Amino acid sequence: MSLAVVGSVALDTVETPTGKNTEGLGGAAVFASLAAANYTQVHLVGVVGTDFPEEHVQLMRSKNIDLTGLERVPGRTFRWTGKYHEDVNQRDTLDTQLNVFETFHPKLPKAAAEAKYLFLGNIHPALQLEVLAQSKAEFIAMDSMNLWIQIERARLEEVLAKVHCLIINNDEVYLLTGERNLIRGARKIQNMGPAIVAPKKGEHGCLLFDGPRIFSAPAFPMPEVADPTGAGDTFAGGFMGYIAQQGNADFETLRRAVIHGSVLASYTCEEFGVSRLARATPADLKTRYDAFVELSKF
């Protein structure tokens, strides 16, 4: 089964304690698509400017990602600049230039609209609603962020009511629900719509709530994190890609999807931008999946 991925395509400038990467390929749709492409046919929907380097297009094409839905319009590509603290779980956004993203309205080509699986990256809830109006997907996961929770809550709740799964940072659970306790917070989110809630806890792993059931996944222990940018989107892409490949979303599949997403996210963190993710081979994925088994068995 195929997967549509809608979200930002960006040029990221990132500084971390280990180095700096200037205008590297980034954006939620890119990380998610590169991750998902390990498992299934991906249809990417997004927008870039005329300055978007052709090598990035070629990279995504080489992964068999369908770019029919990647608009190229006059202007500059979306740019994000951020700096991570010594504790790489914390970062400051130094600059955001929306550029061509400012007037973007996602248009799903036929294949993307008909994809059975859909991942709505973190974009304005109004745009997420536009995507939902065009999509025939039967299983939809979404991401969001603190900004939309704070300034577009009503529309965000409209989106939540229409999706099956919310993938979200654990501190955003508190922002969205007022609950400091993740269990109570996730239950409140389930009452807003999605039966499946996956709070990402960074270095502490990820929880998955599926109705009354709970799965707790570890994080891959990493003594060095070069650049965590895109790790959450990579997780979401690997998670949805595996579900699309399996063609179902029962609890056993969801558990394994969380691990596949975590495997890919760990690779993303190892180097700046998409570079390590893009190089991950099937053998790499198998090796690290086995490491997750070893890490958590008892």
Add this chain to the structure above:
Amino acid sequence: MSLAVVGSVALDTVETPTGKNTEGLGGAAVFASLAAANYTQVHLVGVVGTDFPEEHVQLMRSKNIDLTGLERVPGRTFRWTGKYHEDVNQRDTLDTQLNVFETFHPKLPKAAAEAKYLFLGNIHPALQLEVLAQSKAEFIAMDSMNLWIQIERARLEEVLAKVHCLIINNDEVYLLTGERNLIRGARKIQNMGPAIVAPKKGEHGCLLFDGPRIFSAPAFPMPEVADPTGAGDTFAGGFMGYIAQQGNADFETLRRAVIHGSVLASYTCEEFGVSRLARATPADLKTRYDAFVELSKF
């Protein structure tokens, strides 16, 4: 094999968002002993004043805990008063009265000195050294705290060099090593002495480092935490009790010991003080151990 437990015996006054408990039975040695007694013969070493309620002695006796090493001296029992935030991962100490604990020097009766396993609860490193001088234990785990890391570092390092396992809060790993990254921090601690390091992450579970090997254990998902006081000591007691029962500390045993410790700690959090922990039956422990399996399998 039997286990000696050395540490505080206290009367705790605790306020949490769900209620208040005045002068309840507490202290590291009590929580750890009650937990460990589910698995093995425990020899408790500590001190109380003449005001220590007889019912607490009876409770511990009823669990077959050997109290030969529990001194009763003139004066008042150690008292601790704390208040937890809405986020129960955070607390403020409102009052500490050392009382009889101030002049305490642990004296290990023969059975405690000859116990093959020893848990050194969080007491002054100088006292931990006094215990080590008396103990014939072949496997020793210790706890410590921010205060000793800050003001008694040299003696703390002396203790660390003599033990096999450090059980510690994850934020204390940073304090002890200067490393924000738990993997690097644990490696530094291993270089100080203990081959086994178990950073406790509260609601995020626990990691276990055993030489180069790593195990990641989930926390039991709790929508309500009545009182987390003593959860860390309970964990340590369950962990060491299980190891003592098994009579070895290979990696497979250590993994399961972490889960047994986590099972018991989850019960401690369910009610104020020791009340739920003290009521936990073998059937309860089995049920929750199975829940941990279900929670983390994939």
